[in-house]
Amino acid sequence: MSYRYFRRDSRLDRVTPNDYPRIYLFGDSLTERGFFPQDVGFGWQLQKYYADRVEVVNEGYSGQTSRSLRRQFNEYLMGAIKSRGPPAPLFITIFLGANDACLSMNGPMVPLQEYEEHIRHYLNTILDDPSTQETKVILISPPPVNVPVPIGEPLLDNPDAAIILRSVASQGRGHRTWESKRAYAKKIVEIGKEYETQTSRVAVLDLWYSITKSVCRIEGTTQDDAFYHLDIDEMLPGSGMPGAKPFDKGYFTDGLHFGEKASISLSFFLSLFSLFPPGQQD
Template sequence: MFKHPFPTRWQFYEHGLIWIRQTSRSLRRQFNEYLMGAIKSRGPPAPLFITIFLGANDACLSLSGAMVPLEEYEEHIRHYLNTILDDPATQETKVILISPPPVNVPVPVGEPLLDNPDAAIILRSVASQSRGHRTWESKRTYAKKIVEIGKEYEAQTSRVAVLDLWYALTKSVCRIEGTTQDDAFYHLDIDEMLPGSGMPGAKPFDKGYFTDGLHFGDKAYEILGRELLDLALTKWPELKRENFPRRVRLRQLPVPVESTANMAFAQD
């Protein structure tokens, strides 16, 4: 497997194929030409699994709404899934859908005013309309869509699994004394105070989760790696190291590397 809990962009490039700064829309042609083309031209064995980690850019807000509308986003995701599941070259390949992660919106000023009911109402109204919180909500909506799609496909085939990374990251910093993290998430959600939401009274993510509110720090990568491996090895025990038939390396393709991975597959 990988050298670190979750592979960096360079490790992805060593072990598989990577696209960055893409949306589900802009990636579609590259998916068909590069990913599926590489698999077919190389021949068997097919990749053990493919992870699809898209939506962080799609859900970003422009003046007219999300960069890629939710309905179009869903159509692209289903295209990727159906292509992998139906193509003869990837009949043995498993797929993991990973939901878009949250963002870490700064806590608004005026926290002491929360003790004043009238002021608190105004603060919450202003915060809920802020670009930061609306982006946070958009990311959550796209994450829910991925989970919905993933659950649908999980019911149809054993080759698909879904990781709700949005929930895993957010839950990991939900703390209420005397409750579990799941219960803390539930209560904070009802009170509109989930970590990173930017709402009055909400806490930011702990240091180390994000480098700038958007891009992952070490803690977020650690959780992603742990959750991904736990899901894959629980769903498909045959992927455990001792059960690997042999090591396979995909040839490197000339795809530019700039920042965070959106889609990758690996077998090493």
């Protein structure tokens, strides 16, 4: 496999004072684009929040998976941390799975079991390496996708037609991709909660649930209850199932990457700021 996409640029080679701490955001294009000011991305927000106190390093690589980034992580990211020396990074985010869960002819690009193995490798490396003994890790689940509503919505009033529409939609590539993303998000949350019981150095942010719940609305119910009922009825936002609503304009730019609403309106990303503020390492 070629690794020509790995970039040795100013993000890793930047020289800063030895007492100037860092935060590394590690992931795919969702992390890379998280530094776009036009999207008001979470990386960009972190840079503003920590300005003149902490260097926030963009370690996002477009199109990559938990499998393809192992060399980048092992040799370059961890290598940069070791060669730089103390202080250890305040925290490292691991935000992977959006590409792993994408469907190929033979299933997901990276099978779920293999995905779990890679995530655990990243976690254990950070937790065990002497150079990151004071570093905390934030796991972020992959977000949902925004699958278009199928043609034929008016036919839902016809019970027989509704059954056919649901059957067709459930087998469509869009909905199956949505289901795959959900499975990978659940796996990250499962792994994160396991580690949370073992160490205070790991936290998990369930981005999939947070974004989906934020647009679940049923009159007279809370968002949690609305999510539950829409899930039972197979009508969660973005799922592409008949009767399901797409995400509002502004949540996604292309069905996958975040728009301004997903970055700003959700306090989810802002929780990164309060989880591990500077000076509060264990």
